[in-house]
Amino acid sequence: MADNGSYLHLARPLPTVPIPHVHATTAPLNVTIHTQALFSILDHSLRRNLDQERVIGTLLGVRSDDGTEVEIRNCFGVGHNESQEQVEVDMDYHKAMLALHLKANPREVLVGWYATSPELNTFSALIQNFYASNGEGTFPHPAVHLTISTEPGQDISIKTYISSAVGVNPERMADNCLFVPVPHEIRYAEAEKSGLELIAGAKNTESRTAPVMTDIGALEKAVEDVLGMLERVSTYVNSVLKDETPASAAIGKFLLNTLSLAPKVNATEVERMFNSHIQDVLMVSYLANTIRTQIDLSGKLATYNFGPKDPILAAAAAAATTAPVASK
Amino acid sequence: MAEKTYAGPIKSVRVDALVVLKICKHASSAHPQTVTGQLLGMDVDGELQITNSFPFPTVDTPAQDDKHDKENASSGNVAPRSKVNAYYQQEMVRCLRDMNVDASSAGWYQSASLGNFLNASFIENQYHYQSQHNERTVALVHDTARSTAGALSLRAFRLTPAFMAAQKEGKFTIESLQKHNLTYKDMLVELPLTIYNSHLLTSLLHQLDSPTPAPLNALSLSQPMPLAPNFDALDLSIDQYLEKNCDLLLESIETHYSEVNNQQYYQRQLAREQTKIAGWQAKRKSENALRASAKQPLLPEDEWQRLFKLPQEPSRLETLLNSRQIEQYSKQIDGFTASVSAKMFAVNQGLPRTEL
Numbered sequence: 001m002a003d004n005g006s007y008l009h010l011a012r013p014l015p016t017v018p019i020p021h022v023h024a025t026t027a028p029l030n031v032t033i034h035t036q037a038l039f040s041i042l043d044h045s046l047r048r049n050l051d052q053e054r055v056i057g058t059l060l061g062v063r064s065d066d067g068t069e070v071e072i073r074n075c076f077g078v079g080h081n082e083s084q085e086q087v088e089v090d091m092d093y094h095k096a097m098l099a100l101h102l103k104a105n106p107r108e109v110l111v112g113w114y115a116t117s118p119e120l121n122t123f124s125a126l127i128q129n130f131y132a133s134n135g136e137g138t139f140p141h142p143a144v145h146l147t148i149s150t151e152p153g154q155d156i157s158i159k160t161y162i163s164s165a166v167g168v169n170p171e172r173m174a175d176n177c178l179f180v181p182v183p184h185e186i187r188y189a190e191a192e193k194s195g196l197e198l199i200a201g202a203k204n205t206e207s208r209t210a211p212v213m214t215d216i217g218a219l220e221k222a223v224e225d226v227l228g229m230l231e232r233v234s235t236y237v238n239s240v241l242k243d244e245t246p247a248s249a250a251i252g253k254f255l256l257n258t259l260s261l262a263p264k265v266n267a268t269e270v271e272r273m274f275n276s277h278i279q280d281v282l283m284v285s286y287l288a289n290t291i292r293t294q295i296d297l298s299g300k301l302a303t304y305n306f307g308p309k310d311p312i313l314a315a316a317a318a319a320a321t322t323a324p325v326a327s328k
Numbered sequence: 329m330a331e332k333t334y335a336g337p338i339k340s341v342r343v344d345a346l347v348v349l350k351i352c353k354h355a356s357s358a359h360p361q362t363v364t365g366q367l368l369g370m371d372v373d374g375e376l377q378i379t380n381s382f383p384f385p386t387v388d389t390p391a392q393d394d395k396h397d398k399e400n401a402s403s404g405n406v407a408p409r410s411k412v413n414a415y416y417q418q419e420m421v422r423c424l425r426d427m428n429v430d431a432s433s434a435g436w437y438q439s440a441s442l443g444n445f446l447n448a449s450f451i452e453n454q455y456h457y458q459s460q461h462n463e464r465t466v467a468l469v470h471d472t473a474r475s476t477a478g479a480l481s482l483r484a485f486r487l488t489p490a491f492m493a494a495q496k497e498g499k500f501t502i503e504s505l506q507k508h509n510l511t512y513k514d515m516l517v518e519l520p521l522t523i524y525n526s527h528l529l530t531s532l533l534h535q536l537d538s539p540t541p542a543p544l545n546a547l548s549l550s551q552p553m554p555l556a557p558n559f560d561a562l563d564l565s566i567d568q569y570l571e572k573n574c575d576l577l578l579e580s581i582e583t584h585y586s587e588v589n590n591q592q593y594y595q596r597q598l599a600r601e602q603t604k605i606a607g608w609q610a611k612r613k614s615e616n617a618l619r620a621s622a623k624q625p626l627l628p629e630d631e632w633q634r635l636f637k638l639p640q641e642p643s644r645l646e647t648l649l650n651s652r653q654i655e656q657y658s659k660q661i662d663g664f665t666a667s668v669s670a671k672m673f674a675v676n677q678g679l680p681r682t683e684l
Contacts, residue, residue, distance in 0.1 A: 036349040042528045043346050047428040077427040097423050104385040156532050191356030194480040199345040202525050203533040209522045218479030219667045222562050274676045285665035292658035295651045299512055303505050
């Protein structure tokens with residue numbers, strides 16, 4: 001789900017202190033959120049203390065060399081206490097956990113923080129300034145703040161921000177900042193596709209669980225999906241033909257492009273390829289099964305050789321092994 | 329710690345979606361190296377609920393040499409038992425407990441490629457977990473290579489009590505295998521595994537599935553949606569996969585062959601020693617008979633135990649593991665050929681042809 005709203009890319013304020021070697025840039029920032037981080041945040045939100053309204057945590061990920069692309073890949077929760085007047089974030093915990101995470105994922109860096117409530121308040125500014133600070137924070141890169149609403153019964157809305165300093169003097173700047181919304185995109189890695197598919201398969205069941213599929217099961221599902229999509233497209237095309245739905249040139253072109261992708265092949269060529277391949281496949285399958293039987297047999301023979309079940313063999317074996325002892 | 333009210337064996341494993349993704353990410357980031365990690369969760373009435381996990385850092389190898397792929401792979405394998413990780417594990421669990429995460433160990437996970445995970449270190453790790461940490465732990469195996477070719481391959485294993493007993497004794501001779509009635513088929517038991525989503529997650533998934541209507545253009549159509557159905561299962565590239573599988577199978581057969589040779593060598597050696605002993609004893613007996621007739625003191629007849637040394641019986645563990653591995657490969661090939669032949673027939677029938 002990409003965030004489809006329009007964004008005004010404000011020129012990001014440059015760091016107030018010029019730093020050597022790092023070229024500060026005001027290019028627009030794009031944030032990519034990996035599903036794993038999202039799932040992790042939701043899990044943390046479910047495990048919050050009863051009296052807590054929101055939980056916060058640290059976001060980890062990778063940043064492109066020029067700092068315009070941020071990928072949020074991982075995260076962990078950090079304990080905090082919020083009251084009317086003050087906020088307390090467990091900084092030691094944050095540091096310890098960050099060190100532990102970096103040990104296992106050396107390529108990931110601190111990119112920002114998340115909160116599980118959509119609102120931004122003065123405490124948000126304080127925490128944001130900590131995460132963006134020089135030294136422990138993401139400085140000179142901006143820290144990304146991700147909010148995710150976890151109100152039951154309502155849509156989960158995800159928003160990402162970066163901040164710029166606001167304040168008339170340095171003291172005021174420490175606890176103020178301006179949150180600038182930035183676009184984000186939810187993405188998954190290629191390797192997670194099969195996992196996500198399974199997880200998504202569980203969303204319509206009452207128990208919210210799904211068994212692991214076999215390869216054949218996956219094939220069946222894929223074929224069913226394709227059939228379903230074809231069905232949908234043909235219903236749509238039919239309704240357009242009958243003038244029930246307005247036609248869309250974009251969809252029409254897309255369908256035409258897709259149809260032209262169907263390969264035209266020589267009949268004899270296909271037949272030849274098919275036959276040679278199916279023979280290979282069946283041969284390998286046959287051999288694999290033969291090997292399995294052989295191994296089974298070998299295992300049985302190895303332990304059966306001197307087995308006590310067979311009286312003749314057992315007697316012979318006993319005679320063979322005990323012969324030197326018996327003659328003592 | 330909550331008291332355990334249920335003492336029966338673990339019947340099934342329930343894995344949270346978060347853990348599935350975490351394992352997938354960790355495994356694919358280091359592929360083809362083997363990675364391991366810790367599973368956290370709870371045991372509820374015989375169902376092991378795995379709710380969180382964290383990766384183990386790989387143990388530093390002196391030199392990252394590509395030639396020593398095997399060594400690199402094994403460095404990941406030993407991670408669950410190494411001393412450095414014990415500290416890491418403790419710290420991580422302590423930190424996670426502060427965040428209200430289930431902090432009891434539920435086992436460990438490992439990545440694999442085409443089912444090649446059955447080796448001595450896998451067994452030792454799981455033995456370590458089941459004997460040292462907590463009896464009620466499982467090993468999850470995520471097969472990276474198979475998952476990209478189709479359905480997610482995530483399996484849960486435990487060592488059987490019979491195997492635990494044999495491993496405790498530390499020897500795998502034919503005799504002990506018979507005693508425990510152990511064959512390669514009952515070393516490991518696979519548990520049924522289900523994926524579980526929280527309410528919040530279900531809500532998010534539904535939302536991702538029905539995005540807000542966006543302005544329709546050619547660009548938005550060609551971009552894949554986050555939860556679009558996965559058509560990897562329809563992929564027709566068979567040769568590569570079969571070839572790899574066959575290679576692995578052949579390798580295993582070679583190992584099996586050398587193990588059998590070892591065993592035969594031992595048998596021959598044993599037989600030779602035994603005839604020697606028998607010969608010696610016969611000689612000693614006749615000598616004693618002579619001495620008895622000459623009224624001389626008899627020579628001891630059990631000196632052969634000092635003079636001859638019987639060869640050590642080789643461990644059968646390797647053979648057991650290898651047999652199980654071969655069985656696994658065969659089953660994998662079987663399953664793959666079943667689906668691939670179906671696909672091939674479908675393609676053969678469905679292709680539009682030109683007459684030429």
